[in-house]
Amino acid sequence: MPSLAEFQSAFADQLLSAHLATLSNRDMAAMTVYRNTVTKGFIDALAANYPTVLKLVGEEWFEAAALRFVRSAPATTPVLAEYGKGFAAFLEHFPPAKEIPYLCDVARIDWRWIESYTAPDAPALHAATLQALDGEQLLNTRLLLHPATRLCAVHHSALAIWSHNHASNVSPELIVSDTDEFGLITRRHDIEVLPLSSIEHEFVAHIEQGATLGEAAMTALADDAQFPLAGTLAKLITAGCFADL
Amino acid sequence: MTHPAAGLGFKPGHFADALACTAAGMWYEIHAENYMVAGGTRMAMLDALAERHPVSVHGVGLSLASADEPDLQHVLKLKRVAERTRAFAVSEHLAWTRWQGSHFPDLLPFPRTTEALQIIARNIDIVQNALQRRLLIENPSLYLSLNTHEWSETDFLNELVKRTGCGLLVDINNIYVSTHNIGGDAYDYIDQLPADAIGEIHLAGHVSDTRFDTTLLIDTHGAAICDEVWELYQYLIKRSGPRPTLIERDDNIPAFDELLLERNHATQLMAQSMSLEARHAIAG
Numbered sequence: 058m059p060s061l062a063e064f065q066s067a068f069a070d071q072l073l074s075a076h077l078a079t080l081s082n083r084d085m086a087a088m089t090v091y092r093n094t095v096t097k098g099f100i101d102a103l104a105a106n107y108p109t110v111l112k113l114v115g116e117e118w119f120e121a122a123a124l125r126f127v128r129s130a131p132a133t134t135p136v137l138a139e140y141g142k143g144f145a146a147f148l149e150h151f152p153p154a155k156e157i158p159y160l161c162d163v164a165r166i167d168w169r170w171i172e173s174y175t176a177p178d179a180p181a182l183h184a185a186t187l188q189a190l191d192g193e194q195l196l197n198t199r200l201l202l203h204p205a206t207r208l209c210a211v212h213h214s215a216l217a218i219w220s221h222n223h224a225s226n227v228s229p230e231l232i233v234s235d236t237d238e239f240g241l242i243t244r245r246h247d248i249e250v251l252p253l254s255s256i257e258h259e260f261v262a263h264i265e266q267g268a269t270l271g272e273a274a275m276t277a278l279a280d281d282a283q284f285p286l287a288g289t290l291a292k293l294i295t296a297g298c299f300a301d302l
Numbered sequence: 303m304t305h306p307a308a309g310l311g312f313k314p315g316h317f318a319d320a321l322a323c324t325a326a327g328m329w330y331e332i333h334a335e336n337y338m339v340a341g342g343t344r345m346a347m348l349d350a351l352a353e354r355h356p357v358s359v360h361g362v363g364l365s366l367a368s369a370d371e372p373d374l375q376h377v378l379k380l381k382r383v384a385e386r387t388r389a390f391a392v393s394e395h396l397a398w399t400r401w402q403g404s405h406f407p408d409l410l411p412f413p414r415t416t417e418a419l420q421i422i423a424r425n426i427d428i429v430q431n432a433l434q435r436r437l438l439i440e441n442p443s444l445y446l447s448l449n450t451h452e453w454s455e456t457d458f459l460n461e462l463v464k465r466t467g468c469g470l471l472v473d474i475n476n477i478y479v480s481t482h483n484i485g486g487d488a489y490d491y492i493d494q495l496p497a498d499a500i501g502e503i504h505l506a507g508h509v510s511d512t513r514f515d516t517t518l519l520i521d522t523h524g525a526a527i528c529d530e531v532w533e534l535y536q537y538l539i540k541r542s543g544p545r546p547t548l549i550e551r552d553d554n555i556p557a558f559d560e561l562l563l564e565r566n567h568a569t570q571l572m573a574q575s576m577s578l579e580a581r582h583a584i585a586g
Contacts, residue, residue, distance in 0.1 A: 061412060061421055065398060084446060094408040095407060131406070133405065135362065174343065175344065
């Protein structure tokens with residue numbers, strides 16, 4: 058008689074394999090129930106985490122892609138909100154996705170949205186906190202991004218496409234261009250996506266990497282002598298970009 | 303908050319209705335893994351729900367019927383969800399979902415051998431020690447006939463209760479589906495359950511699958527509860543007395559009020575099952 062481990066091993070092999078072993082009619086019916094439930098569970102989880110990709114490509118295309126992905130990367134956690142991190146990278150090498158150049162970047166934004174949605178709660182930085190500092194203290198301050206803040210840098214107008222298609226009550230609309238775009242996902246009450254210029258993106262990225270406000274400002278001013286430091290900081294703080302000091 | 307009578311599976315889409323519901327004895331069950339995230343709207347909803355209503359925490363990821371030991375990190379996450387919601391019950395399944403680091407979103411079968419019994423009893427011990435509380439174990443819905451069972455499902459459950467002190471979550475629809483698919487009599491099955499160990503009851507709907515020249519009943523949680531399952535439910539609570547009872551619906555989810563009707567029906571049957579004496583005692 059097989060041990061429990063041997064039984065599990067043989068059964069698990071049958072769950073996601075493309076071809077099912079020859080079985081009696083009744084066993085075939087039973088294995089099909091388990092296989093369908095597993096496949097549907099994974100595809101539904103992926104669809105929940107990549108709603109904008111699903112909306113852009115439609116159910117049939119999504120299911121075919123998801124099934125390939127699931128077979129190559131079954132979940133390593135029972136928490137399905139964490140399932141599918143590698144889907145954007147998978148789409149990059151999925152031949153049918155070649156015709157949809159913005160799709161991988163849309164998938165990356167979907168994933169960052171989910172990360173922001175489930176990130177820890179923490180108080181956001183208020184402008185008054187920075188206003189209480191003197192000039193030197195302000196320049197030496199190292200801000201931390203709020204745990205729910207995510208930066209995006211994408212190609213092919215993926216952020217505009219994502220924004221048009223993410224809200225479920227808006228019909229799909231495509232903007233085809235090769236524009237690079239930058240954005241900031243933040244969570245105050247609801248999750249918001251704030252478009253950024255490339256210099257603003259670089260400014261936040263420097264802070265994320267541990268630069269002081271003074272160092273990040275110097276880099277931005279070197280790129281653009283007119284960089285509006287105070288206005289940019291105010292905009293980012295209002296959006297809830299930073300964690301309280 | 304009142305003593306939990308009949309409850310509903312919590313759906314975020316029903317949040318406002320669920321929160322506002324004032325039916326006596328109302329409670330909600332949550333799927334633990336959906337709330338194993340750090341923060342955000344989902345956790346805020348859970349906190350608000352648990353503030354107003356009793357909550358039962360139902361896990362799907364412990365994989366108690368795996369040959370290896372439960373993932374302690376996962377057990378601790380389950381503990382946090384149970385503590386955060388002040389759960390009146392914590393339950394899991396007599397099934398496996400994990401094999402060598404891969405997790406499958408389904409409750410998978412195993413041969414009920416003495417080896418499996420020892421392993422699962424060990425796994426339940428580990429979880430109960432970490433949770434510092436009793437776990438309720440749910441009977442699975444079965445589709446595959448295995449010829450390597452050494453124990454009947456009810457003997458297996460009785461033995462787990464005896465060895466670990468765990469309780470049972472009796473899913474009536476699973477009994478109905480499994481006895482149809484694999485064989486056996488649902489009433490006999492109920493007769494053989496240790497009534498005192500039953501801490502919660504699940505009721506759900508199923509569908510028939512008629513491909514492959516054989517009719518399998520599939521536990522979809524996607525339809526109304528059928529008459530036969532309601533009759534089995536009455537039979538069980540007549541024997542065990544009323545227990546917190548859940549209307550499980552995870553697919554084709556209707557409006558909250560429609561689910562409330564099924565839930566109220568369960569509450570009526572619970573009241574009918576009690577002796578006049580017990581009803582007076584509860585009414586004070």
